[in-house]
Amino acid sequence: MSDALENADRRIRIAAQRALLHAAPFSTEECAAFTGPLVVDSAETLRGLEAFPNLRSLGLVACRLTDLGALAPLGRLEVLKVACCPLTSTAGLASLPALTTLELGFGLLTDAPDVLAHPTLKSAALYAHPFSDEARAALLADPRCRLSPEEHWDLAVALHALGIELTYGALPGKVPTLVAPGPGAERLADFVEASPDAVADFIERATPGMNKFHVLFDCFPATDPDEGDARRFMTSLS
Secondary structure (H helix, E strand, O other): OOOOOOOOOHHHHHHHHHHHOOOOOOOHHHHHHOOOOEEEEOOOOOOOHHHOOOOOEEEEEOOOOOOOHHHOOOOOOOEEEEEOOOOOOOOOHHHOOOOOEEEEEOOOOOOOHHHHHOOOOOEEEEOOOOOOHHHHHHHHOOOOEEEOOHHHHHHHHHHHHOOOOOEEEOOOOOOOEEEEOOOOOOOOOEEEEOOHHHHHHHHHHOOOOOOHHHHHHHHOHHHOOOHHHHHHHHHHHO
16 A cells, blocks of 8 residues: 655655554555544644545644644634744635634744634634734734733733743643744753743843854753653643
């Protein structure tokens, strides 16, 4: 049997194995018939997702993803959850005409016009992004959208202004967390739990363009997570 995911990103193959409940090879027919959910973590690319044209639910966690253009083949997607990815643009959202539920958490978005313009979207949770004043006001005016509280947003904006590729915030009911979006250097994701006061104190003495990993593991060393912590954090996001 030929393998529909032979050339896919390694992490997408691992996600498929978890979802389809068997190891490779994966047939073209079973991938095409699969509707989800599919949860992919730590992928360097989204190569291979095109094998799932009927997917209805997708989670992307700590992947190297800056926009949503690679999701264009998933025209039947209804639920999309993206967390801890270095998103700087929502471009590509319009290629998902069936989308109703969107979660974009812990990224680097400063604007999200594609969210506001999406005609079928019913709910959009957009936590822990450094949105501009104008973008935040527009999103808050849309009853479909939920954003971080102002205290967390202010700190995310301040980090962004310093050119440090970190974001800050919390999911409802969760501990506020400082995150380096994208695949972790040694774990599933790189993050530390941090109070707003601790982050504000750091920002006061920060140097523009500081290395994000230096910030996480030298400036906040007491809360360096282990792999188990990272897995629990990712599970809460996906």
